[in-house]
Amino acid sequence: MKVDILTLFPEMFEGVFNHSILKRATELGAFSYNLVNFREYTESKHNKVDDYPYGGGAGLVLSPQPIFDALEDVTKEKDKKPRVILMCPQGEPYTQQKAEELAKEEHLVFICGHYEGYDERIRQHLVTDEISIGDYVLTGGELGAMVVVDSVVRLLPSVLGNEDSAPNDSFSSGLLxxxxxxxPAEFRGMKVPDVLLSGNHAKIEEWRRQQSLRRTAERRKDLLEQYPLTDQDKAWLNQWRDDHNLS
Incomplete structure (x- = not known):
């Protein structure tokens, strides 16, 4: 996978991309990245990439010209158009399912904004996806882009080393x-559940399933509302609720 990142602060990514799983992915050849400072594309004699919004208002807005030119440059030799992702608090809430969708792509481009926002023509004519990592506002899109890239790259083949790791993550299955x-099996009087020491793999998988259902019921009831529970799942959950006097 090739990733281009359009940002005013490319140095922010170096530490993240040169450690841990992202570094491993680069060494394996599964992932390559290109950091593009779109200030280098501005035609402004003062090197500006932003301006005051028409109609007035607080803050500055990113101008279209530098971003249009930067994107055209990084995609000019590509036969297939990439997914172009705008990191934006107004965007689609980010999920594991979105990460899995993006992991199937060969080329992603991220646009990281700053200041008050983007000229609307960037959103309308360049972008295929708008993504928000939460209902809050950051000083720029860089941190959000790092989150998305990390969550996507770890899903690429061979990156994690164990092919069973990613499918068993929270949210991948629909449950926590x-x-x-x-x-050790006992630490400061706290013991590992006996079933995990039993060697009975069928019982272990059953225990894990039950715990996953219970944890989701405790922490993210909304996920259970969308999940296709089996009759056995429902029986386990009902028994757990009865045992804890829960409705």
Whole structure:
């Protein structure tokens, strides 16, 4: 996967992209990135990339010219148009399902804004996706782009090393993930559940399923409303609610 990032602060990405899973993905050849400072494309003699909004109002708005020219430059030798993602608090709320969708693409371009917003022509004529990582406002789109790139790249083949890791993540299955334990079996009087030490893989999978359902019911009831529960799932949940006097 090739990723181009249009940003006024390319240096922000170096630390993130040169460590951990993203570094591994680069070394494997699964992921390559290009950081583009779109200020370098401005035709302004003062090197400006923003201006005051027509009609008045607070703040400055990113001008279309530098971003249009930067995007045309990074895509000029491409036969297939990339997905162009605008990081924006007005965008589609980001989900694991969106990450899985984007992980199937060969080329992604991220536009990271600053200031009050974007000239609307950028949104209307360049962008294929608008993404928000939450209902809050950051100083720029860089941190959001890092989040999206990390969540997408870890899904690429061979990047995690264990092909079962990503499908079992929280949200990938539609439920929150079950609890995890590792050695020692007892730590400061706190013991690992006996079933995980039993060696009975069928019982372990059953326990994990039950825990995943319970954790989702406790923390994200909204996910259960959309999830296709089996009769066995419903029975486990009803038993758990009865045991805890829950409605």
């Amino acid at each position: 993930e079950h609890p995890h334990y590792t050695r």
